[in-house]
Amino acid sequence: MKITVLGAGGMGSRFALMLHRAGNEVTLVDGWQANIDAIRKDGLQADFNGEPVTVKLPIYSPIEIDRIGDQADLIIVFTKSNQLTTMFDAVRPIINPDTYVLCLLNGIGHEDVLEKYVAKDHLLLGITMWTAGMTGPGHATLVGNGNVELQNFAPAGKDFAQQVVQVFDEAGLNATYSDNVKYAIWRKACVNGTLNSLCALLACNIGELGKTHGIEGLLKAIIAEFAAVGAHEGLQLDQAEIYQHVAATFTSDIADHYPSMYQDLVINHRKTEIDFINGTVWRKGEQYGVPTPDCQLLTQLIQMKEVLVKAK
Amino acid sequence: MKITVLGAGGMGSRFALMLHRAGNEVTLVDGWQANIDAIRKDGLQADFNGEPVTVKLPIYSPIEIDRIGDQADLIIVFTKSNQLTTMFDAVRPIINPDTYVLCLLNGIGHEDVLEKYVAKDHLLLGITMWTAGMTGPGHATLVGNGNVELQNFAPAGKDFAQQVVQVFDEAGLNATYSDNVKYAIWRKACVNGTLNSLCALLACNIGELGKTHGIEGLLKAIIAEFAAVGAHEGLQLDQAEIYQHVAATFTSDIADHYPSMYQDLVINHRKTEIDFINGTVWRKGEQYGVPTPDCQLLTQLIQMKEVLVKAK
Numbered sequence: 001m002k003i004t005v006l007g008a009g010g011m012g013s014r015f016a017l018m019l020h021r022a023g024n025e026v027t028l029v030d031g032w033q034a035n036i037d038a039i040r041k042d043g044l045q046a047d048f049n050g051e052p053v054t055v056k057l058p059i060y061s062p063i064e065i066d067r068i069g070d071q072a073d074l075i076i077v078f079t080k081s082n083q084l085t086t087m088f089d090a091v092r093p094i095i096n097p098d099t100y101v102l103c104l105l106n107g108i109g110h111e112d113v114l115e116k117y118v119a120k121d122h123l124l125l126g127i128t129m130w131t132a133g134m135t136g137p138g139h140a141t142l143v144g145n146g147n148v149e150l151q152n153f154a155p156a157g158k159d160f161a162q163q164v165v166q167v168f169d170e171a172g173l174n175a176t177y178s179d180n181v182k183y184a185i186w187r188k189a190c191v192n193g194t195l196n197s198l199c200a201l202l203a204c205n206i207g208e209l210g211k212t213h214g215i216e217g218l219l220k221a222i223i224a225e226f227a228a229v230g231a232h233e234g235l236q237l238d239q240a241e242i243y244q245h246v247a248a249t250f251t252s253d254i255a256d257h258y259p260s261m262y263q264d265l266v267i268n269h270r271k272t273e274i275d276f277i278n279g280t281v282w283r284k285g286e287q288y289g290v291p292t293p294d295c296q297l298l299t300q301l302i303q304m305k306e307v308l309v310k311a312k
Numbered sequence: 313m314k315i316t317v318l319g320a321g322g323m324g325s326r327f328a329l330m331l332h333r334a335g336n337e338v339t340l341v342d343g344w345q346a347n348i349d350a351i352r353k354d355g356l357q358a359d360f361n362g363e364p365v366t367v368k369l370p371i372y373s374p375i376e377i378d379r380i381g382d383q384a385d386l387i388i389v390f391t392k393s394n395q396l397t398t399m400f401d402a403v404r405p406i407i408n409p410d411t412y413v414l415c416l417l418n419g420i421g422h423e424d425v426l427e428k429y430v431a432k433d434h435l436l437l438g439i440t441m442w443t444a445g446m447t448g449p450g451h452a453t454l455v456g457n458g459n460v461e462l463q464n465f466a467p468a469g470k471d472f473a474q475q476v477v478q479v480f481d482e483a484g485l486n487a488t489y490s491d492n493v494k495y496a497i498w499r500k501a502c503v504n505g506t507l508n509s510l511c512a513l514l515a516c517n518i519g520e521l522g523k524t525h526g527i528e529g530l531l532k533a534i535i536a537e538f539a540a541v542g543a544h545e546g547l548q549l550d551q552a553e554i555y556q557h558v559a560a561t562f563t564s565d566i567a568d569h570y571p572s573m574y575q576d577l578v579i580n581h582r583k584t585e586i587d588f589i590n591g592t593v594w595r596k597g598e599q600y601g602v603p604t605p606d607c608q609l610l611t612q613l614i615q616m617k618e619v620l621v622k623a624k
Binding site (some may be wrong): 204210213215304 | 418510513514515516520521523524525526527529531603605606609610613615616617618619620
């Protein structure tokens with residue numbers, strides 16, 4: 001399959017590398033010039049479960065988009081959530097009526113942005129439990145295991161979605177076709193909208209968050225806001241199950257982990273994904289007339305902290 | 313007047329020193345043993361607007377309360393809000409039916425605690441704009457100017473309240489009798505419940521807070537919650553005036569100031585006064601059936617942060 005990956009960070013590099021090694025024709029698009037330079041010069045270099053792997057892949061900046069020749073069958077989105085619009089404005093020339101777009105980003109509401117660039121029946125959504133990191137320009141660390149669940153956004157996309165599942169699976173990405181990927185996306189967003197937002201705001205890890213005063217009530221209140229808004233989109237989130245899942249992380253082997261939003265805000269002073277997690281619940285809540293005070297204030301406070309740390 | 317000051321921190325030291333110098337018979341009660349030892353040995357030493365002043369004052373620990381002989385006419389409360397119950401449990405033996413208690417602490421709802429120890433008609437409430445600091449045990453820094461507004465909590469206390477105003481005024485404390493001190497207390501609590509809580513949580517100073525995204529809407533929402541709850545207590549807070557007053561601090565000469573709650577939480581890892589500011593609005597809101605989601609979540613987040621910094 002001809003595949004273009006938007007965003008050659010850790011996750012984009014993982015998918016590109018694994019899909020390339022399985023015989024697919026992969027092109028990268030990335031906005032970080034040092035990354036482009038490194039990959040052009042020495043290839044994409046990865047620690048792939050302890051094995052050093054180098055693959056030569058074409059890579060372009062969004063401003064060089066007219067240099068990409070053949071159209072891709074599939075575009076996979078791994079840009080930062082808050083760069084989605086900028087990236088798609090730039091890559092619009094490579095999206096034609098036959099191009100499918102798969103979004104595997106954390107958070108909810110990306111389809112509201114993507115629908116402006118691609119028809120609903122060419123849009124695929126999913127989640128992934130794969131992880132990945134970058135140690136420098138052109139250098140990725142790809143260890144551990146993961147999986148992908150995906151589904152077509154509109155019924156007509158089902159055949160292609162199933163093809164993608166097969167291509168991903170052949171590349172070792174452990175893909176499955178989901179009959180209700182939206183539920184999985186919202187459930188994961190609940191986890192991010194509690195653990196990530198609170199750990200970022202309070203500057204703590206997951207285990208420390210679990211030991212704070214009144215955390216149970218607050219988690220349940222936040223999850224209830226996701227559920228109340230989700231109900232207006234036809235989702236019946238199992239709040240008790242999600243709460244148990246979140247609470248279980250406090251004493252799990254990820255208890256000493258600082259979530260990505262903490263890394264973004266506290267360590268790297270970058271803009272977070274808050275707008276696509278609690279921020280989307282707030283925005284959709286206003287649209288449906290559902291009060292979401294906790295998601296609203298958490299979004300406001302994280303946005304304020306972004307200004308204070310001069311996040312980019 | 314025979315006066316006992318509970319809490320010989322900066323503010324307690326200021327009032328004790330000024331009232332003593334004006335000829336009143338002042339006794340201190342404090343829980344910090346090093347402070348007691350220093351004041352017993354060398355007296356209370358102050359930088360009083362640049363002039364070094366030392367005054368010998370009797371000082372007792374709450375556990376020595378039976379050693380205080382004569383009963384005071386007036387007890388002034390300058391303990392930390394969250395130590396109010398502990399202090400009053402200890403000093404109960406020195407409160408008799410003729411003893412008046414004046415509370416000048418920041419925050420709202422102290423009367424709910426104090427009513428358990430003193431009759432309503434012997435309770436006085438007020439606010440002060442005086443400031444003070446401690447540089448070490450027995451050493452206070454008392455610079456700048458200030459004032460006091462106070463009033464009896466129940467009508468029968470009016471004569472004594474006016475006597476206190478006169479005694480304070482003779483001591484240079486710029487006291488005035490207020491016909492509606494409750495309004496002044498709530499208005500000041502609005503300022504603390506916006507600036508102090510947000511600066512503590514976001515770890516910034518007042519000027520930085522003023523430059524964050526969406527601050528106007530958030531300030532107005534928090535002030536509206538104070539107003540909605542205050543309305544159930546007969547107060548008609550002028551929300552527009554209070555918002556203007558808070559917003560004006562962002563570009564004032566206190567813009568580079570880190571409020572006391574920031575000092576407590578971020579610098580000194582102490583318990584904050586949040587329970588008597590936003591926390592009281594939350595508690596009273598539940599009592600009156602008034603939603604106070606911002607005050608609630610701010611209180612929860614500050615309480616969580618107190619646990620994370622192991623605040624004492």
